[in-house]
Amino acid sequence: MSRSSHPSSTDADRPRAVLVGVQLQGVSDDELQSSLDELERLVETLGLQSVGRVTQKRQGLGSANLLGEGKLKILAGYTGGQGFVAPFVAPGTQDETAEESLEDLEESHFEEGDEVSPAGTVIVDHDLSPTQLRNLEKVTGVEVLDRSMVILSIFQRHARTREAKLQVEIARLVYMAPRLRETHAGAERQRGGIGGKGAGESALELGRRATRDRIAELRRALVGVQREAETQRSRRNTNEIQAVALIGYTNAGKSRLMRGLTNKEMYVANQLFATLDTTVRVLVPETRPRILISDTVGFIKDLPHDLVASFRSTLAEAEEANLHLHVIDASDPMMRDQYEVTRQVLAEIGADEHPRLLILNKCDLLQKDQQQALASEFPEAVQMAATRPEDIVRLHGLIRDFFEKSMEEATFIIPYDQQAKVGLLHKRCRVIDELYKDDGAHVRILAPSGVIEGLGQEIAIPPNPG
Structure with a gap:
């Protein structure tokens, strides 16, 4: 693939990076470009500027240098590297082959008048073995990061x-x-055990x-x-707190949706993994009982295995939630793949059987015919935009209705000398009506069965069925 650069005056001071992708059998051109587009967003989140891409079709990823000789030279053109892995040369001898290869590279890759700003980092859209990593660094003369290391670096920063x-x-x-x-090759060994013997x-x-x-x-x-x-x-x-978890692919708009549902300031940015820590807030306007909303870390394809394991605790809020709001960026061409990635990771951590409401976010960026097509494909999904207040109000009602379906009615009769307990019912439940009769206040409430049972024990007055 030919070199491509993305110059921008606003990016002038950002460190430059070149992206590398291998197109394996069964991977279409669109899938390759989508994966590199996502990698570019990861790179931007890391604070780097992508200045080009080098791709190649290969049978597999097992080659010690990952790429063929020609592509290695093209890659080195971005970084000013030598473009090949130099063979071992005994001290005191001259490597004429290396000099010739470097001359060929300079003659074939740079034209007179070209202004090339070397990239200081190579980002590979695959996991690299230690040998591949070392060889690519020799080829390019700069730091090489694979996809897992990029994701880890972003996680560490956020x-x-x-x-x-x-x-x-x-x-x-x-x-x-x-x-x-x-x-260095001649690293000395520390002394052995007792008496200093041994290697x-x-x-x-x-x-x-x-x-x-x-x-x-x-x-x-x-x-x-x-x-x-x-x-x-x-x-x-x-x-018996009622809980909702926002889940979905990174950059799907979960944090902006969280801000709308809770009226709390959240860090919102057009970046991958802008949110890493789980945040829990109360749904606003408040319901009785209260509903908690948690914004969880976003998913991404090819997540490093050890980070998937760490998600078990990071996503504990999702496991404990009564309802999942699965948020999808409906404007992303790869939304269906992202949907499946989220489902797969949830299955890995044992959180895929929860009740789920599918949210097709950013539908304001779609044409009418696209919205209609999505409505046919996902008939039970909610099409909305987190930036529109009327859509937030509609979603608030759907969340409230979900919990009220499982609630039960009950009536508490509170004697007049214990009226402080009426306030407790207002705090914990949705009060349907409140009548004052000869024997006290008759308070009819709507709440989950567990809340009703707990209140009966706490105020020492058994409720009457609704």
Whole structure:
């Protein structure tokens, strides 16, 4: 694929990066470009500017250099690298082959008058083996990051709570452990055990052992943090709190929707993984009983395995929720693939059987015929735009109706000398009517059965069925 650049005066000061993608068998041109478009958004979230793309059709990803010789030279043209993996040359000898290859590269790749701003980073849209990573760095002469490392770097930057920071650091260390290598070929070994005999450990072995110890330490700390979070969730469950979780692909508009439903300021940005930590707020206008809304971290395809594992706790709010609002960016051409990715990750963490309301967000960006086609394909979905107040009001009503379907009616008779308990009913339930008779206040309420049972024990007055 030919070089392409995206110059912009606003990007002039941002570090430059070139993207690399391999088109495997069964992957269409559109799928390849969509994957690279997503990678470009990841790169922008990381603070880099994409200045070009290098792609190649290959049978597999097993090649030590990932790309063929010609594509390696093209890639090196972006970075000013040598364009090949130099063979080992004994000290004191001259590598004429390397010099000739570099001359060929300069003659074939750069034309007179070209102004080339070298890219300082190569981003590969696949996971790389340690050998591939090392070889590509030799070819390009710059830092090389694969897709997993980009995602980990973004997670590390956006993590705010202690739990999120611990999870990301564990995933980063697990990813880096097999990629540790000697800083120089002649690294000395530490002395052996008793009496200094034995080969001892090399610097590489010491580094790997230190990494394993650090991972174990972080996991112990994470268990304590997660235990505290579980205690908080248990308290909410004990009080029969009604909960809704916003789930979906990253950048689908969940945080903006959260802002509309809760009237709380949320960090909203047109970036992937703008939200990483789970946030819980109360649905506004408030209902009785109250409904909690949680905004969870977004999903993405090819998520590093260890981050999927960490999602089990990050998405605990989704597992505990009574209702999932599955938010999809209806304006994205890859929305169906993104829908399936979300479903697959939810299945991996055991949270795919919850009641779900499908939200086709950003429908204001679609034409009428596109909206009609989506209505036919997803007849039970809610088409809306989180930026339109009338759509937020409509969604608020749908959430309220969902919970009221499972509520029960009951009547509490509160003696006049215990009227403070009437306020408790107003706080915990939806009061349908309130009549004052000779024996006290007759308060008819609507609430989940568990709330009604708990109130009967708390105010020591058994309710009468509705």
